[in-house]
Amino acid sequence: MSTDVTAVVLKKAAMVLAFFLLLVFWAGDARxxxxxxxxxxDPEQLALVLDIxxxxxxxxxxxxxxxxxxxxxxxxxxxxxxxxxxxxxxxSTRDIIKAxxxxxxxxxxxxxPEGARAASAGAYILLASHIAAxxxxxxxxxxxxxxxxxxxxxxxxxxxxxxEEKPESAEDKEPKEPGDAMAQKVVNDSVAYIRxxxxxxxxxxxxxxxxxxxxxxxxxxxxxxxxxxxxxxxNIGDLLAQIDGRTVEVxxxxxxxNTSGMITERLEPDWRNELLGVITSPTIAYLLLLIGVxxxxxxxxxxxxxxxxxxxxxxxxxxxxxxxxxxxxxxGLGLILLGIILMIAEVMAPSFGALGIGGVIAMVIGSIxxxxxxxxxxxxxxxxxxTIATAGSLGLMGIVWFAVRxxxxxxxxxxxxxxxxxxxxxxxFEREGEVFVHSERWxxxxxxxxxxxxxxxxxxxxxxxxxxxxxxxx
Numbered sequence: 001m002s003t004d005v006t007a008v009v010l011k012k013a014a015m016v017l018a019f020f021l022l023l024v025f026w027a028g029d030a031r032x033x034x035x036x037x038x039x040x041x042d043p044e045q046l047a048l049v050l051d052i053x054x055x056x057x058x059x060x061x062x063x064x065x066x067x068x069x070x071x072x073x074x075x076x077x078x079x080x081x082x083x084x085x086x087x088x089x090x091x092s093t094r095d096i097i098k099a100x101x102x103x104x105x106x107x108x109x110x111x112x113p114e115g116a117r118a119a120s121a122g123a124y125i126l127l128a129s130h131i132a133a134x135x136x137x138x139x140x141x142x143x144x145x146x147x148x149x150x151x152x153x154x155x156x157x158x159x160x161x162x163x164e165e166k167p168e169s170a171e172d173k174e175p176k177e178p179g180d181a182m183a184q185k186v187v188n189d190s191v192a193y194i195r196x197x198x199x200x201x202x203x204x205x206x207x208x209x210x211x212x213x214x215x216x217x218x219x220x221x222x223x224x225x226x227x228x229x230x231x232x233x234x235n236i237g238d239l240l241a242q243i244d245g246r247t248v249e250v251x252x253x254x255x256x257x258n259t260s261g262m263i264t265e266r267l268e269p270d271w272r273n274e275l276l277g278v279i280t281s282p283t284i285a286y287l288l289l290l291i292g293v294x295x296x297x298x299x300x301x302x303x304x305x306x307x308x309x310x311x312x313x314x315x316x317x318x319x320x321x322x323x324x325x326x327x328x329x330x331x332g333l334g335l336i337l338l339g340i341i342l343m344i345a346e347v348m349a350p351s352f353g354a355l356g357i358g359g360v361i362a363m364v365i366g367s368i369x370x371x372x373x374x375x376x377x378x379x380x381x382x383x384x385x386x387t388i389a390t391a392g393s394l395g396l397m398g399i400v401w402f403a404v405r406x407x408x409x410x411x412x413x414x415x416x417x418x419x420x421x422x423x424x425x426x427x428x429f430e431r432e433g434e435v436f437v438h439s440e441r442w443x444x445x446x447x448x449x450x451x452x453x454x455x456x457x458x459x460x461x462x463x464x465x466x467x468x469x470x471x472x473x474x
Contacts, residue, residue, distance in 0.1 A: 045077060045258075045262050045263055046074065046077055046078075046263055046264075047080055047240065047259070048067065048070070048071050048074075048264075048265055048266075049236065049264050049266040049267065050063065050064060050079065050081050050267055051081075051082050051083075051266070052064075052082070052083045052084070052122075055088045056093055056121045056122070056125075057089050057280055057326075058276060058325040058326070059269070059273050059274075059276040059277035060088065060092060061093075061096055062273055065095065065096065068099050070267070071105045077106075077257070077262065078240075078262065079105050079107045079108070080239070080264070081108070081109045082110050082236070083109055083116070083118055083122055084117060085117070085119065085120075086119050086120065087120025087121045087122065088120070088122075088378075089326075089373065089378065090145070091327075092121075093125065096125060097125060100125070100128050100129055101128060103250070107129045107130050108129060108130065108132075108133060108239065109125055109126045109128075109132055110134070110135070110233065110236065111133070111134040111140060112134070112235070112236075114135045114136055115137055115138065116138045117138060117139050118134075119139075119140070119141065119142045119143075119217070120142055120143050120144075121143075122140070123141055123143040123208075123211055124143065124194055124197060127201060127203055128197045129201070130201070130248040131230055131231075131239075132201070132228070133229060133232065133233050133242075133243075134220035134232055134233075135233065135234065136232060136234070137219075137220070138220045139217050139218060139220070140217065140220070141215070141216050141218055142211065143190070143194060143208075143212045144213070145186050187213060190212045191209050191212045194208045195208055198228075203228055203229075204227040207228055220232050236264060243257050244257060244258065244259040245257065245258070282370070282371045282380045285322035285323055286367065286370065286380050286384070287384075288318050288322070289315075291311070291312065291315040292312045292315035292317070293312070293340055294312065295311045295313070295315060296308075296316065297312075297344060298312070299312060327371060328370060328371065329369050331366075332365075332366040332367070332368070332370035335366025336362075336363055336370065338359070339359040339363030340363065342355045342362060343355070343356050343360070343363075343395075346396060356392075357396065359392070360389055360393055360396060363389065367388070368382075418438070418458050418466070419459070420458065421438060422455060422456070423436050423438070423442075423455070423456050423468070424436045424453060424454070424455060424456065425451065425453060425456055426441070428450060428452040429446070429449075429450055430446075431445060431446070432444070432445050437456075442465075442466045445466075445467055446469055446470075448469055448470055450468070455470070457469055457470075457471045457472070
């Protein structure tokens with residue numbers, strides 16, 4: 001009966017969940033349809049404003065690319081990306097740049113407000129845009145790949161500043177270390193990419209190269225002076241006024257911007273972007289992974305509990321979805337799973353800490369190296385790793401303590417439990433007779449005579465026969 005009730009409850013819960021998801025998707029579609037501006041009667045006078053205010057990752061990529069598609073569908077005249085970013089992931093940045101280069105709507109990237117920056121990935125996006133603008137007191141640059149910061153090789157044949165170029169001798173032709181060669185490959189690839197973007201838009205490609213090789217960063221005034229950006233604007237209204245009548249090349253076709261009297265509309269990330277932004281946070285994805293694994297383990301220990309298994313499966317799938325969009329070191333992921341397995345093995349077959357300690361160490365090392373990037377905002381919190389390691393260690397110590405305590409406790413069952421036990425003689429006998437021990441009737445032998453109902457003590461056991469003696473009176 002209980003099984004039928006559980007099945008009915010689960011079926012109704014699944015129907016409610018499906019109905020809820022249907023409403024959410026319908027609301028998202030309806031929202032997209034209702035967001036058409038009421039004030040813009042002429043679609044050519046509409047400018048969509050997108051904000052990037054943090055590190056560039058999968059959620060930013062999804063927001064920008066889908067917004068550019070929406071701009072094309074709505075025949076918008078301009079897309080303005082208002083940006084303040086410390087950098088971001090290479091894969092996400094390249095996807096955004098591809099979307100900008102293939103966009104049928106002109107894109108103006110505006111580093112704002114005052115005090116903002118377009119560092120690292122932001123510099124690439126700025127150079128790739130049809131219009132590059134900055135607010136006063138902003139900066140751009142520092143585009144060296146973060147994985148090679150501190151060991152960036154200088155360009156081949158280029159002397160250090162203050163040095164004169166010297167002919168290369170045979171002694172100077174030493175083989176490069178593998179790490180240096182890999183760093184040079186990464187830098188050269190980034191240089192070629194950023195130079196191509198700058199040359200595509202007719203901007204200062206030499207400075208773009210320095211931004212990668214030397215991590216050069218400059219102010220908005222300097223950027224305008226040397227031809228890195230097109231203009232400096234106080235705000236979006238000033239930006240629109242300055243670019244009115246400017247000619248830009250969009251998809252290999254020249255287009256004249258008519259921004260006079262243009263209506264602006266700010267696009268907000270929808271619930272899909274918000275959800276993606278949450279689960280692709282390395283810290284959240286890491287927590288989802290742990291909750292998912294431990295939820296499935298708890299379901300395995302308690303079959304039929306349902307809730308731990310459902311929650312664990314959902315969290316684990318969400319974590320795997322997030323990790324496939326993040327730069328994950330799979331050795332780190334393997335170490336985390338190995339650590340969990342070792343800690344479970346400690347519970348199943350106590351080794352007085354050997355398996356558990358190894359599991360905690362493997363889990364901590366795996367957590368530290370899990371995210372394979374040094375981009376700001378894409379690192380797992382060290383505090384969280386320390387907290388989980390401490391909790392795991394305390395749990396491990398508790399398991400070891402219980403194991404030692406159980407080992408030192410007297411035996412309460414089996415053959416050893418009968419030795420020293422007290423009982424009563426059911427009859428008088430001199431050699432063999434019947435006794436009552438632990439609520440059971442036993443055949444017993446004794447070297448001394450035993451009277452009926454006399455207290456006896458078990459001294460040994462031979463098969464199913466107890467060796468007894470008269471109990472000592474205390």
